[in-house]
Amino acid sequence: MRFIAMVKADERSEAGEMPTEAELAAMGAYNEELVKAGVMLAGEGLHPSSRGSRVVHTAEKTTVLDGPFTETKELIAGFWLLQAKSYEEALEWLKRAPRPETGEFVIELRPVFEAEDFGEAFTPELQEQEARIRAQAEQNA
Amino acid sequence: MASGARGPLATHGVYVVAAVTGTCSNRGVPRPDPPLTTHRAIEAVWRIEAARLIAGLGRLVRDIGQAEELAQDALVAALEQWPASGVPDNPGAWLMAVAKRRAIDQIRRRERFERKQEEIGRDLETSRDPSEDDFDAVLDSVEGNISDDMLRLVFTACHPVLSTEARVALTLRVLGGLTTTEIARAFLVPESTVSQRIVRAKKTLAKAGVQFEAPVGDELAARLPSVLEVVYLVFNEGYSATAGDDWMRPALCEDALRLGRILAELVPGESEAHGLVALMEIQASRSRARTGPGGAPILLLEQDRARWDQLLIHRGLTALDRAMALCGPPDRPAPGPYALQAAIAACHARARTPEQTDWVRISELYRLLAYAVPSPVVELNRAVAVSMAFGPAAGLELVDQLASAPELTSYHLLPSVRGDLLVKLGRRDEARTEFERAAALTGNERERALLTERATACTEVSAGVTAIRADSGGNDRSG
Numbered sequence: 001m002r003f004i005a006m007v008k009a010d011e012r013s014e015a016g017e018m019p020t021e022a023e024l025a026a027m028g029a030y031n032e033e034l035v036k037a038g039v040m041l042a043g044e045g046l047h048p049s050s051r052g053s054r055v056v057h058t059a060e061k062t063t064v065l066d067g068p069f070t071e072t073k074e075l076i077a078g079f080w081l082l083q084a085k086s087y088e089e090a091l092e093w094l095k096r097a098p099r100p101e102t103g104e105f106v107i108e109l110r111p112v113f114e115a116e117d118f119g120e121a122f123t124p125e126l127q128e129q130e131a132r133i134r135a136q137a138e139q140n141a
Numbered sequence: 142m143a144s145g146a147r148g149p150l151a152t153h154g155v156y157v158v159a160a161v162t163g164t165c166s167n168r169g170v171p172r173p174d175p176p177l178t179t180h181r182a183i184e185a186v187w188r189i190e191a192a193r194l195i196a197g198l199g200r201l202v203r204d205i206g207q208a209e210e211l212a213q214d215a216l217v218a219a220l221e222q223w224p225a226s227g228v229p230d231n232p233g234a235w236l237m238a239v240a241k242r243r244a245i246d247q248i249r250r251r252e253r254f255e256r257k258q259e260e261i262g263r264d265l266e267t268s269r270d271p272s273e274d275d276f277d278a279v280l281d282s283v284e285g286n287i288s289d290d291m292l293r294l295v296f297t298a299c300h301p302v303l304s305t306e307a308r309v310a311l312t313l314r315v316l317g318g319l320t321t322t323e324i325a326r327a328f329l330v331p332e333s334t335v336s337q338r339i340v341r342a343k344k345t346l347a348k349a350g351v352q353f354e355a356p357v358g359d360e361l362a363a364r365l366p367s368v369l370e371v372v373y374l375v376f377n378e379g380y381s382a383t384a385g386d387d388w389m390r391p392a393l394c395e396d397a398l399r400l401g402r403i404l405a406e407l408v409p410g411e412s413e414a415h416g417l418v419a420l421m422e423i424q425a426s427r428s429r430a431r432t433g434p435g436g437a438p439i440l441l442l443e444q445d446r447a448r449w450d451q452l453l454i455h456r457g458l459t460a461l462d463r464a465m466a467l468c469g470p471p472d473r474p475a476p477g478p479y480a481l482q483a484a485i486a487a488c489h490a491r492a493r494t495p496e497q498t499d500w501v502r503i504s505e506l507y508r509l510l511a512y513a514v515p516s517p518v519v520e521l522n523r524a525v526a527v528s529m530a531f532g533p534a535a536g537l538e539l540v541d542q543l544a545s546a547p548e549l550t551s552y553h554l555l556p557s558v559r560g561d562l563l564v565k566l567g568r569r570d571e572a573r574t575e576f577e578r579a580a581a582l583t584g585n586e587r588e589r590a591l592l593t594e595r596a597t598a599c600t601e602v603s604a605g606v607t608a609i610r611a612d613s614g615g616n617d618r619s620g
Binding site: 001035036037038039041042080083084085086088089091092093 | 178182184392396400401407422
């Protein structure tokens with residue numbers, strides 16, 4: 001099963017401040033632990049929202065809003081994609097992430113949808129339709 | 142375990158952030174901490190810590206069986222205490238402390254027994270009890286070198302004195318952190334069978350006087366295949382699972398991938414370890430595309446490539462690069478069987494459409510693979526690749542050279558491939574005979590049906606061709 005662990009932004013990350021050397025070292029060691037345990041599939045850090053945009057679609061129009069965005073605590077500063085046997089296991093891994101020198105370090109854990117999650121409602125016909133949509137998306141890409 | 146894990150969406154609401162230290166107080170939903178949830182948290186801790194715990198204990202007691210039992214004792218203690226006390230801040234250290242105390246007790250008991258047996262009359266004052274401090278000293282002296290312990294654990298669990306089945310069971314237990322129940326469910330055997338295998342494996346290791354050690358240098362390279370084989374076997378067991386199977390079976394693919402990734406980091410200089418990871422990542426990337434809605438298998442060239450997992454492909458190609466960078470003449474070994482198979486899988490993964498497949502390169506890779514591991518089955522695969530690269534006649538030539546191989550006389554894929562090539566060459570009557578032979582040889586019902594269908598199609602198509610010719614002749618006359 002896959003999980004995404006989203007690192008929440010804070011004032012420092014939104015200000016574009018780089019982590020301290022000690023923080024970088026601790027994070028590096030943690031990442032290495034995840035890789036050595038075979039659970040980390042991917043992981044990246046993100047630039048502050050001042051370098052990002054939002055594309056807003058409505059029935060009538062498409063609007064592009066440029067960052068920065070103000071609701072700092074709802075923003076994402078990075079992510080890990082983890083593969084674990086259970087939700088609890090992914091959670092245990094996140095509990096081992098390094099603590100910050102000051103302030104808060106908030107990570108949000110969410111399971112990634114898998115076909116099985118749809119259960120009975122996800123009939124073969126719907127699965128086929130999903131496959132067609134994916135194929136279409138792939139072609140458009 | 143974690144039967145609720147199948148549908149995280151449905152059960153997500155009851156999951157508990159068990160005793161997360163400090164920060165989870167005033168946001169989100171405050172959650173209770175029922176014992177069931179603590180059990181799940183303990184299982185999760187076990188999955189993360191089991192291998193390191195057993196590896197560390199193995200170094201102390203020099204015996205994998207005893208180390209595993211001590212770790213299990215610590216797990217039992219956690220199951221007794223954590224539901225009331227909560228999961229400790231550093232669960233790994235907690236488990237290790239409990240296991241260590243038990244190890245010391247055991248050694249003390251044994252020493253007392255031995256003293257009574259052999260040294261009656263000796264002044265007890267002169268012999269020193271081992272203390273917890275001694276163990277801490279041993280542990281601390283090599284702290285941070287958990288990798289060495291893990292390596293010892295891997296090579297002991299996969300020791301050549303053990304049967305393949307025993308190696309698989311022991312590896313999943315001590316390295317994968319799987320319970321006996323989980324292993325039994327995944328391999329479709331009774332739980333008692335798995336327990337017996339593990340008990341016997343521990344006895345065999347003890348009887349053979351196998352030390353808790355990892356080989357070094359050339360010997361490591363020589364024994365690595367017995368480890369890789371175990372990991373790939375677990376992967377294939379999961380990969381061969383079908384749609385209706387218990388989800389524990391397909392989950393074996395993830396267990397194998399995880400073991401492979403751990404192994405590759407333990408022996409980063411071994412090309413084949415990366416080769417195996419590459420092969421498994423790329424094969425796993427197709428798992429969503431390889432069965433149809435009814436569970437029927439879909440052949441590689443007919444799969445919807447949009448459903449291939451691009452992340453796993455990327456990971457597989459990266460691992461393959463690492464494997465290949467570690468081999469090549471003059472001073473390095475030639476690519477091994479796993480790296481070569483991964484390279485073949487990578488050719489398919491890189492092709493956006495079946496038509497873009499680099500069959501010339503695949504034929505060459507099969508030639509190298511046949512050289513590395515001489516096998517008529519590999520040769521047969523090579524023949525198929527050659528036919529795709531250079532036409533059915535070239536492929537048929539190779540297949541015909543294989544017809545005399547004694548290993549293939551009852552192998553249904555030989556006539557099946559031959560039939561396929563004959564169809565492409567328009568020799569349908571011969572093709573029909575081959576498909577019929579293949580159908581008689583296969584043990585798989587679904588495959589037999591498919592082969593019989595193809596045999597019949599040969600007759601129908603040749604009959605059809607005749608009919609069309611007769612028809613068109615008539616049209617010609619009338620037109």
